[in-house]
Amino acid sequence: MSNPPSHDESAAPENLSEVFARLTDVPLEQVDKLVETVESAYADLNRVMEHPYWADLVFHQGSTLRALREARAELDAFRAEATGARNTELGIMVATGVIDGRREYAEDEESKRALVERLLRPPRQGLACHLYVWDRPHEDDQVPGPYQHIRVVTSPEEEMGALTFTEEQEDGQLYSWQTHNRDQPEGVPTLRFDLGSALTFPRSSVVGFSELRTALDEFVRTGECPRSVEWRQARWGE
Known part of the structure; x- marks a missing residue:
């Protein structure tokens, strides 16, 4: 045997x-x-x-x-x-940016920083862009993807914009938060949910590029809701 x-x-x-x-x-x-x-x-x-x-x-x-x-x-x-x-x-997290309908992917720090800059300055002012962070490229919205993402709307001329952080929670419901600016400076541009949309961001949701860049850099690094900016429950108009 x-x-x-x-x-x-x-x-x-x-x-x-x-x-x-x-x-x-x-x-x-x-x-x-x-x-x-x-x-x-x-x-x-x-x-x-x-x-x-x-x-x-x-x-x-x-x-x-x-x-x-x-x-x-x-x-x-x-x-x-x-x-x-x-x-x-x-330990790789892949950032997927959707800019004017085109998807861009970034894995390393340099390419993620470059992607953030393109999100801040889209080809058309007021165009809504999207940012996802996952363990893989988010290639198709028709299949299940990451539970969190950030919508980016900016006015590059004024170097200001607003973010909407959306998360699908355990109950299957979507919850959204917007950036919150307690200072509410003068001359804040009117930002719409997307080009041609009747929905506008509250003036108090608009922050400067410095805050936006810091928040987006944090998101592509951690994949979690950025703590570097203040948030409040999403609402539209004043």
């Missing part, structure tokens, strides 16, 4: 971040090519519509496409989770 294999307790455990990094390497491109190949069969199927096998061929082609698309979606979700696990092991 053979002895059971021995366990070498002296062997060092494999670096978990390397394991998760390998798991992110999923064959999405190959699946995309398979989907494209199966879709292209429509052209040939249209040429044999009168053949008795046509209906069964169309049925199986449709079933194959559904299965491949479901497989791709699951592989993509698997890749995203593995990316999050890897980044968590490495």
